[in-house]
Amino acid sequence: MKLFEVFLRAKSGLSHKHVGSVHATDADMAMQNARDLYTRREEGESIWVVDSTQIVSSNPTNKDAYFAPAEDKIYRHPSFYPFDKEVKNI
Amino acid sequence: MQDYVQNLADNTLILGQRLAEWCGLGPFLEEDLALTNTCLDIIGQAKMLLEFAAELKEGNETADDLAFMRDQHEFKNVILVEQPNGDYSQTMLRQYFMDVYHVHLYQALSTSTNQKLAGIAAKSLKEVVYHLERSELWIKRMALGTDESFQRVQASLDKLWHYHHELFEETESLTELVKQGIAADPNVLKQLWLKDVNALLASTPLEIPQKGWKATGGRKGHHSEYLGLMLCEMQFLQRAYPNSEW
Amino acid sequence: MYSQGLRDSKAGEDSQELLDAFQVRIDNEEKIEPRDWMPQAYRKTLIRQISQHAHSEIVGQLPEANWVTRAPTLKRKLILLAKIQDEAGHGLYLYSAAETLGESFQKMYQDLLTGKAKYSSIFNYPTLNWADAGAVGWLVDGAAIMNQVALCRTSYGPYSRAMVRVCKEESFHQRQGYDIMIKMAQGTPKQKAMAQDALNRTWWPSLMMFGPSDKDSTHSDQSMKWKIKRFSNDDLRQKFIDATVPQAEYLGLTIPDKNLKYNDKTGHYDFSEIIWDELFDVIKGNGPCNQQRMDARNKAHNDGAWVREAAAAYAEKQNNRKEVA
Numbered sequence: 001m002k003l004f005e006v007f008l009r010a011k012s013g014l015s016h017k018h019v020g021s022v023h024a025t026d027a028d029m030a031m032q033n034a035r036d037l038y039t040r041r042e043e044g045e046s047i048w049v050v051d052s053t054q055i056v057s058s059n060p061t062n063k064d065a066y067f068a069p070a071e072d073k074i075y076r077h078p079s080f081y082p083f084d085k086e087v088k089n090i
Numbered sequence: 091m092q093d094y095v096q097n098l099a100d101n102t103l104i105l106g107q108r109l110a111e112w113c114g115l116g117p118f119l120e121e122d123l124a125l126t127n128t129c130l131d132i133i134g135q136a137k138m139l140l141e142f143a144a145e146l147k148e149g150n151e152t153a154d155d156l157a158f159m160r161d162q163h164e165f166k167n168v169i170l171v172e173q174p175n176g177d178y179s180q181t182m183l184r185q186y187f188m189d190v191y192h193v194h195l196y197q198a199l200s201t202s203t204n205q206k207l208a209g210i211a212a213k214s215l216k217e218v219v220y221h222l223e224r225s226e227l228w229i230k231r232m233a234l235g236t237d238e239s240f241q242r243v244q245a246s247l248d249k250l251w252h253y254h255h256e257l258f259e260e261t262e263s264l265t266e267l268v269k270q271g272i273a274a275d276p277n278v279l280k281q282l283w284l285k286d287v288n289a290l291l292a293s294t295p296l297e298i299p300q301k302g303w304k305a306t307g308g309r310k311g312h313h314s315e316y317l318g319l320m321l322c323e324m325q326f327l328q329r330a331y332p333n334s335e336w
Numbered sequence: 337m338y339s340q341g342l343r344d345s346k347a348g349e350d351s352q353e354l355l356d357a358f359q360v361r362i363d364n365e366e367k368i369e370p371r372d373w374m375p376q377a378y379r380k381t382l383i384r385q386i387s388q389h390a391h392s393e394i395v396g397q398l399p400e401a402n403w404v405t406r407a408p409t410l411k412r413k414l415i416l417l418a419k420i421q422d423e424a425g426h427g428l429y430l431y432s433a434a435e436t437l438g439e440s441f442q443k444m445y446q447d448l449l450t451g452k453a454k455y456s457s458i459f460n461y462p463t464l465n466w467a468d469a470g471a472v473g474w475l476v477d478g479a480a481i482m483n484q485v486a487l488c489r490t491s492y493g494p495y496s497r498a499m500v501r502v503c504k505e506e507s508f509h510q511r512q513g514y515d516i517m518i519k520m521a522q523g524t525p526k527q528k529a530m531a532q533d534a535l536n537r538t539w540w541p542s543l544m545m546f547g548p549s550d551k552d553s554t555h556s557d558q559s560m561k562w563k564i565k566r567f568s569n570d571d572l573r574q575k576f577i578d579a580t581v582p583q584a585e586y587l588g589l590t591i592p593d594k595n596l597k598y599n600d601k602t603g604h605y606d607f608s609e610i611i612w613d614e615l616f617d618v619i620k621g622n623g624p625c626n627q628q629r630m631d632a633r634n635k636a637h638n639d640g641a642w643v644r645e646a647a648a649a650y651a652e653k654q655n656n657r658k659e660v661a
Contacts, residue, residue, distance in 0.1 A: 021432045026651035036124035060371045114397035117640025126421040137410045178643045235646025327408035336408040
């Protein structure tokens with residue numbers, strides 16, 4: 001059996017979130033198994049299943065090269081631009 | 091009326107009891123869990139229907155009294171549901187037959203002139219639609235999977251086919267209920283059931299046995315030998331320790 | 337607790353530099369995620385602990401399933417079914433977490449079926465009357481919750497997330513068990529006798545679930561240092577006893593320990609020494625139901641082989657058809 005990753009959307013308006021995995025022989029079975037395993041307590045109203053081998057993940061050894069450069073770009077954040085209190089609605 | 095609801099209730103109760111025997115022992119863990127979900131839905135339906143059946147009796151009996159304190163001749167389920175689980179093909183084929191039946195039954199009853207029955211049917215319909223999606227796929231997998239699985243599901247079909255007739259038996263009292271718009275018309279149900287089952291079987295190499303008897307009697311309380319043994323197990327505590335709270 | 341039979345993993349060939357950096361992450365309460373670097377012994381310990389925990393859930397279905405067809409009311413039947421089903425679900429969450437460490441489900445499950453892998457000793461005891469269904473929920477799940485709540489903060493991310501999910505579901509298990517016990521203890525004299533009998537048989541095995549005493553538990557130190565484990569066996573056991581004794585008193589049942597007594601000085605209950613030989617014997621496979629449990633799991637697995645093969649063959653054929661089309 002193949003491994004499938006399961007993503008659930010708790011309710012409309014939210015995005016799908018990874019919750020775990022299931023084993024199945026095909027996508028139909030993966031969908032049903034995900035429903036039966038992960039939504040027994042109304043945890044979701046929409047399911048994605050993805051063949052685990054199809055997921056491309058960033059490499060943790062590149063963590064600094066990928067994510068550290070964003071650290072010092074504080075000018076991307078609105079709090080970088082303080083104004084007097086008189087300036088409103090901005 | 092009581093008799094009709096009792097038949098529907100007992101079909102689900104006995105089927106649910108059979109499915110409960112699988113709990114913890116399914117062919118793989120995900121499937122074990124999925125089948126238990128089906129079992130929970132069906133016993134839940136049994137509970138609602140038995141409560142209604144008890145109400146219609148206008149006595150002091152509760153749903154639990156009906157489940158645990160009647161003897162086998164008082165049970166009105168079809169003989170199909172008391173058949174042993176056998177291998178997984180037998181369990182799934184029995185399930186598939188009942189799922190197709192329940193989908194059409196509850197669809198029809200959701201517009202019953204009896205509000206209570208219509209309510210139970212509308213709630214249960216959502217559940218059995220999913221059960222059918224699963225059991226249908228399993229019959230396909232078994233029929234088109236390996237040689238062994240085909241032979242097994244064909245053997246189960248040879249065994250179980252003869253039991254479906256009983257689901258659509260007509261009685262005078264049932265005809266009267268159909269006229270009043272309370273019950274589902276068994277002739278209509280039979281046409282719908284055959285259409286669906288034939289369509290599925292046609293997509294596989296499975297063949298319906300040409301000859302054979304037609305199971306009957308369950309609705310009158312004349313059961314197979316299996317039911318009595320099932321009840322011994324199911325009713326043990328209530329019988330051994332009567333008048334206790336659980 | 338689920339790692340009662342855990343052996344110390346040998347330290348691997350990992351360089352001191354990497355080990356130190358890893359320890360810094362642990363000490364900073366950072367969670368370790370599947371593709372992060374981790375010491376080989378950390379990975380190995382986790383695979384064993386998580387898979388043993390998963391096996392326990394799966395084998396743990398059996399003692400309660402023994403009563404599901406005999407549950408005394410429709411409501412109890414539904415509750416018990418849902419509860420046993422949750423155990424299978426918990427097993428699956430855990431196998432899923434263990435698989436992120438690179439161990440395949442097939443391998444782990446095979447180890448269970450061949451008797452190579454261990455699981456919690458508690459499930460090798462029989463459930464002999466209906467009150468056992470109550471006692472298992474109240475005591476066994478109660479003990480499990482003590483351990484699992486602690487594990488929600490374990491250092492490995494997928495394990496911790498699985499535990500959060502399990503804990504959310506588990507408290508219903510303990511409560512439904514206690515609910516059965518209340519009905520039995522407050523019921524007829526015969527029912528009360530069943531409840532007392534179930535407590536007598538379940539009490540000591542429940543305490544053994546927390547594993548050997550800290551002074552005999554060699555693998556605890558490293559697990560604590562890596563924050564795989566966050567409380568010691570004895571601490572959790574004491575916490576469980578302190579919480580449970582008043583619950584037994586409420587039921588009007590007697591805990592089978594003559595030395596059980598509240599100690600004003602420590603603020604905890606004192607209790608008799610556990611018969612450790614029994615625990616080690618059951619873990620080794622010599623419990624009253626070891627053989628029966630393993631036979632049941634093997635039978636289910638073997639009987640299901642053709643079903644799994646059929647599904648795989650069907651998927652393969654469908655796939656080929658799609659490719660041709």
